[in-house]
Amino acid sequence: MAVCNKYNMDIINCFVDRELDSDMNQEVKKHLETCLSCRQIAQEYDSFGDIFKSRINEQLFALDFDVTKSAIMNKIQVSKSMGQARRENSKIRSLAVIDSGLNFLRDKVKGVADHTKIRSILSKIISPFEKIYNRAISYMSDLLKIYPLQSKTSWLQMASLAGIIFLTVVYFQNSTFFYDSTPTVASLPQNSPSAIVTSVNGNVSSLMILESEDNKMTIIWYKEV
Amino acid sequence: MKPDEKELIQDLMQGGDEAFELLVETYQKRLIAIACAITLDKEESLEIVQDVFLSVYQNIGTFREDSGLFTWMRKITVNLCLNWKRKWIRRFKWYHQPLESDDSMSYAEYDKKTDSPESEYMEYESEQKIMEKIEQLPEKIRSVLVLKAFEQMSYEEIAQTLEINIGTVKSRLHYARKFLAHSGA
Numbered sequence: 001m002a003v004c005n006k007y008n009m010d011i012i013n014c015f016v017d018r019e020l021d022s023d024m025n026q027e028v029k030k031h032l033e034t035c036l037s038c039r040q041i042a043q044e045y046d047s048f049g050d051i052f053k054s055r056i057n058e059q060l061f062a063l064d065f066d067v068t069k070s071a072i073m074n075k076i077q078v079s080k081s082m083g084q085a086r087r088e089n090s091k092i093r094s095l096a097v098i099d100s101g102l103n104f105l106r107d108k109v110k111g112v113a114d115h116t117k118i119r120s121i122l123s124k125i126i127s128p129f130e131k132i133y134n135r136a137i138s139y140m141s142d143l144l145k146i147y148p149l150q151s152k153t154s155w156l157q158m159a160s161l162a163g164i165i166f167l168t169v170v171y172f173q174n175s176t177f178f179y180d181s182t183p184t185v186a187s188l189p190q191n192s193p194s195a196i197v198t199s200v201n202g203n204v205s206s207l208m209i210l211e212s213e214d215n216k217m218t219i220i221w222y223k224e225v
Numbered sequence: 226m227k228p229d230e231k232e233l234i235q236d237l238m239q240g241g242d243e244a245f246e247l248l249v250e251t252y253q254k255r256l257i258a259i260a261c262a263i264t265l266d267k268e269e270s271l272e273i274v275q276d277v278f279l280s281v282y283q284n285i286g287t288f289r290e291d292s293g294l295f296t297w298m299r300k301i302t303v304n305l306c307l308n309w310k311r312k313w314i315r316r317f318k319w320y321h322q323p324l325e326s327d328d329s330m331s332y333a334e335y336d337k338k339t340d341s342p343e344s345e346y347m348e349y350e351s352e353q354k355i356m357e358k359i360e361q362l363p364e365k366i367r368s369v370l371v372l373k374a375f376e377q378m379s380y381e382e383i384a385q386t387l388e389i390n391i392g393t394v395k396s397r398l399h400y401a402r403k404f405l406a407h408s409g410a
Contacts, residue, residue, distance in 0.1 A: 013399045017373065019380055045402045049374030051352045052359055056262045056375075060254075068257065068271060069249050072278045076245065079279055 003038050006031060012038060016045045230294055237285045249278055252295055255375075256302050262371040263306040265360055273305045299376070300386050307364055358405050369397040 003012055007028060014020050015028045032039040199208040210219040236244035256277060260270035280301055281288075288297060359367065365387075372383045380394045387394070 075275050076282050
């Protein structure tokens, strides 16, 4: 079904949506009283929203809103508890950090006469760590005497040197420079050939391929077992 | 903003549980209806509304009182509905199961006064076809229809809620009606 020529669908839609100004609204309303096609379309369009709303309300008819309210409040309570737990945890962590800092300060502050007992306990706990710490500091000091690291350039030079040494070691580990690639020469009696190139020993016979020392002649030696 | 709403907001900002309960009691039905109409899934709509109230609880401190409290909550609801990603199996369930069974009607239907059983049945069938067509509308178009039909909002209000132009609101609404009018009802 289509609207008549007087008004287009846009006007009918806006009328249904109550978006026309009052004069236009009155005009269209008057027209609908006499025009069957426009009236039927407007009524049909108006009904869609009502049908939709009524069907959804039917779906929710059996819903217990006290139960839904409880579910909502429970979710909020859970969120509240989790938030409180997170705040408590961060508080505990903060207290632990402050506590360790205070302990450090107590140890460092001298002349606190009425805390000598605490100081002696803390010093017993801290002394092994202090020894390691002091030793590390002394090693560093000795190193700095040999090579004063006063600037960024010094650090870079040190790092480059370390890198070069490392790469050199890796290279020569894989290199054949220090290795003699030639096969080892077995020491043989004077009358025997200079080298045994290969030998095979089986259950029935043995075979040996030899090379003479002077002329480098190949000798095949065969023996039945 | 109404004076009692201002007081309610103040109580909410102070974290009052009673204020929150009152808020839920006042607005949950409307929000569930909007969510259910957009998502067409009752279970999801209940979860979405729970998230809406949780969001309100967590962000009440940032609420700007230039718009009403319900306007704000409605906007959150619509946004959550439109961003809700349905699992394919739920979509399959929705498109392959009717809202009501073919043989029985819901409780509310029995209270309706009609002329005859035949006309009652015809009307029911016609409404059923329209609902089936509504289910086929894309969510972004259906949401405009929902805000118009359920909340009687103006084009401008719908545009502000959905953050679209007024022209887009009109065109989506008109498209929805044209689509439904061809349902053969």
